[in-house]
Amino acid sequence: MNYIFYFLITISIIAGAVNGKLPDVVNSILTGAELSVKVAFSLIGIMAFWLGMMKIAKQSGLVEIIAKLIKPVTKHLFNEIPENSPAIGDIAMSFSANALGLANAATPIGIKAMDELQKQNIDKKSASNAMCMFLAMSTAGFQLIPATVLSVLIGIGYKNPTEIIAPTLLVTTIAFLSAICIAKIFQKYWIPQKDYRFSQNTVNNEDFTEDV
Amino acid sequence: MFQQIMDLISLWLLPLILISILTLGLFKKVPLYEVFTDGAKEGFKVAINIIPYLVAIIVGISMLRASGLIEIIGQLLAPLLSHFRVSADVIPLMIVRSLSGSAALGVFSDIANNAGPDAYTTKLAAIMVGSSETTFYVLAVYFGAVGISKFRYAILTGLIADFIGIAAAVLVCNWMF
Numbered sequence: 339m340n341y342i343f344y345f346l347i348t349i350s351i352i353a354g355a356v357n358g359k360l361p362d363v364v365n366s367i368l369t370g371a372e373l374s375v376k377v378a379f380s381l382i383g384i385m386a387f388w389l390g391m392m393k394i395a396k397q398s399g400l401v402e403i404i405a406k407l408i409k410p411v412t413k414h415l416f417n418e419i420p421e422n423s424p425a426i427g428d429i430a431m432s433f434s435a436n437a438l439g440l441a442n443a444a445t446p447i448g449i450k451a452m453d454e455l456q457k458q459n460i461d462k463k464s465a466s467n468a469m470c471m472f473l474a475m476s477t478a479g480f481q482l483i484p485a486t487v488l489s490v491l492i493g494i495g496y497k498n499p500t501e502i503i504a505p506t507l508l509v510t511t512i513a514f515l516s517a518i519c520i521a522k523i524f525q526k527y528w529i530p531q532k533d534y535r536f537s538q539n540t541v542n543n544e545d546f547t548e549d550v
Numbered sequence: 551m552f553q554q555i556m557d558l559i560s561l562w563l564l565p566l567i568l569i570s571i572l573t574l575g576l577f578k579k580v581p582l583y584e585v586f587t588d589g590a591k592e593g594f595k596v597a598i599n600i601i602p603y604l605v606a607i608i609v610g611i612s613m614l615r616a617s618g619l620i621e622i623i624g625q626l627l628a629p630l631l632s633h634f635r636v637s638a639d640v641i642p643l644m645i646v647r648s649l650s651g652s653a654a655l656g657v658f659s660d661i662a663n664n665a666g667p668d669a670y671t672t673k674l675a676a677i678m679v680g681s682s683e684t685t686f687y688v689l690a691v692y693f694g695a696v697g698i699s700k701f702r703y704a705i706l707t708g709l710i711a712d713f714i715g716i717a718a719a720v721l722v723c724n725w726m727f
Contacts, residue, residue: 346610354617362616370612374604386593393589398575464700477708479683487680510681513715524703
């Protein structure tokens with residue numbers, strides 16, 4: 339992330355200078371910063387609403403039912419997460435919201451799922467394998483019906499917009515399955531996380547043995 | 551007919567979900583109002599927590615878009631991609647769709663308006679936008695909300711999957727239309 343952040347900004351400035359668009363690049367800092375706060379603030383209301391609804395769904399046992407339904411799948415994808423963890427239910431709900439195209443609900447529920455995954459994370463600063471898997475599922479953007487695209491197509495007078503649904507579903511499925519496979523492969527070969535849960539104790543123990 | 555069914559589904563999906571959640575809650579004697587407001591309290595905190603992460607990612611991406619670099623990459627790739635029936639208009643969309651959702655939708659609307667309703671380019675662009683999610687936005691928001699700054703392989707996974715998605719869109723579109 340350090341390198342991406344560095345290159346994103348320096349390359350933009352260099353490319354902007356070469357293209358003679360440096361003033362635009364500088365102005366975009368302000369508009370970008372404003373936009374981020376707008377995005378965050380526009381999330382407050384809808385986030386509160388769905389977090390509230392999710393809590394009701396959780397207490398009534400609905401989340402648990404959905405979690406049980408998809409257990410055969412999640413068991414393999416999230417093998418580091420205990421089977422009865424509340425995270426599994428949240429992940430299932432977030433995936434359903436994404437698949438049904440409820441973007442407003444998907445983000446708050448996804449964040450709730452991340453919150454649960456963070457509780458089981460061994461290093462609170464870095465992404466656990468379960469998180470990377472969940473993010474791979476979310477960024478692939480699996481969706482049954484591309485509602486926004488359809489409305490644009492209808493808007494420009496496209497004769498038969500629904501013919502786009504089947505190929506889009508095929509493509510999004512391919513991307514979704516590859517994302518899961520890639521995450522699985524990286525999970526195996528990427529440098530593992532450091533375990534900071536008991537770091538305080540281990541350091542003390544080492545000191546102690548050295549003294550002896 | 552199909553169109554009407556789709557409209558009906560998209561209109562009733564959300565209301566039905568809400569009714570089911572609330573009815574089941576009432577049935578199971580959950581104190582609805584109390585639990586709802588208790589859960590909703592977190593909304594403000596989460597939204598404020600993600601601001602620094604959003605600023606880092608959205609400012610970086612706005613700068614990149616303003617610099618004109620995406621158009622240059624588009625021009626470089628155009629001769630290669632024309633073999634696959636990908637027109638030069640679609641190339642910026644391939645890059646932008648991982649970076650910014652609203653920008654991708656804007657680019658898509660432009661393409662659709664320029665190329666016309668039933669053009670091949672419009673179909674390809676529609677499939678590309680419809681099958682993707684804004685990878686960088688999702689990463690920033692989800693990791694930002696829980697305070698994670700080391701993404702490990704999450705970015706690489708997202709980007710490779712996006713690339714596969716683009717390739718699949720080009721191939722499927724070639725095959726079907």
